[in-house]
Amino acid sequence: MGGRVRGRRAVRSRAYDCRVSLYRDEGVVLRTQKLGEADRIITVLTKRTGKVRGVAKGVRKTMSRFGARLEPFTHVDLQLHEGRSLDVITQVETLRPYGEALVSDYPRYTAGTAMLETADRLTVGEKEPALRQFLLLVGGLRTLAEGTHEARLVLDAYFLRSLAVAGYAPALAECARCGAEAVRAFSIVSGGVVCGACRPAGAAVPAAETIALMIALLRGDWEAADASEPRNRTECSGLVAAYLQWHLEHGIRSLRHVEREVERETEREAGAARHP
Template identity: 85%
Template sequence: MSLYRDEGVVLRTQKLGEADRIVTILAKRTGKIRAVAKGVRRTTSRFGARLEPFTHVDLQLHTGRTLDMVTQAETIRPYGEALTADYPRYTAGSAMLETADRLTHGEKEPALRQFLLLVGGLRTLAERGHEARLVLDAYFLRSLAVAGYAPALDACAKCRAPAIRAFAIVAGGVVCGACKPAGSAVPAAETIGLMTALLRGDWATADASETRHRSECSGLVAAYLQWHLEHGIRSLRHVERELRERTTTVPASIGSDTAAHPP
């Protein structure tokens, strides 16, 4: 077996046997890795706590026939410690991990930009400088852009006309009146502006946005993400429940666009 070293973020774990775990990691150079961590469920394990979700770790692994094996793990930064005490940030972080897992399809296919986005998103959440849902929506939009699914926000997704009338998930973003399909959402101009700011990293504009536009933006971004993934993000249910408790503003016309791909 060959030995290699990489750093990565633990996305999820699952039990294996009586004391082992299978750990899924998004690594900086290698991409997504599934590896066995021997004995980590024992209280005497040397590095069990270092292989929990949200942890940024430096790893040494052996290449196996089907699954690699973790032989060393050193914590770079335990983001989980900062997130678990704050429910909105914890649920947002969980949705980030799940999305990173979904967007990196193949194992050991380099995904440096997705890795950097994930680390940056978790760090921003932990630093508490911006509202958790804004950070999550920014992460969703940028991850989609890296994967080739960036929504059109400046001109019609179909004909490139500058006259924007609606947002159509099936069309790939904003559309003009002539190209507007049935069931399109008609968000406020400020909502589209917020999506643009989040995609570009314009935090001054994003932080100054109103609650109703944030809520509308979150609904559109979540629907757009899950449409392209063709799969619901389970963690989003908890994020959206927390959001509903703080606001009752919900984009009314999202449901018709997303009916073909329910969460």
């Protein structure tokens, strides 16, 4: 009799463990990498769990049921089974395929790629909740896909807001060192704008309109951002990219493609000005 009781308890325990090891969450696919001959490791920034790495088994096979649903940019609903080192993705449903709208537009695609890489770098620990970073990423990709604002403005707004959520918001209204309102320059090392007395050697001296644009992007004032001049957008992009990469301590590889596109656009604008 005692053996039967213990046996039933063991069965119930295994069933309970199975329920506990399964979990569901929604997230955005950040990147993928090959594993073996048919599998992939999928890195996802999820809404509740944080950054998760899961194995999608057999997705590289031609007849895979959900391989196409686990591509970067895709907002998905996932079911995963907890593993010792990597979780296993058992179910996936597409919520919003942002990649479909981005892959056909090079400026938006490169901006989106830089967003994914930045989200991956800013959420260092796995399975550490990062709800605000997740919401920022979803909002940024949605805005990019809608095409209502210039791609580099959306990207710079995402950079500034994600840095602010991570605790690295640049000072833009008053001196980062002494709090004075009469700002004269922008110093990455100092943490933002600085006054004449606190200005270190090598600090950039952007136009007042460029700082105003950074403030608008950080606040989400799209009316002011959309009305900005191209030269101020270019200057803003350079400062924001440098500030981001200094805090991450490593370069964002995707930014090289964004910067090339900005250079080409600047050349086109200069050519149009010379030959109206």
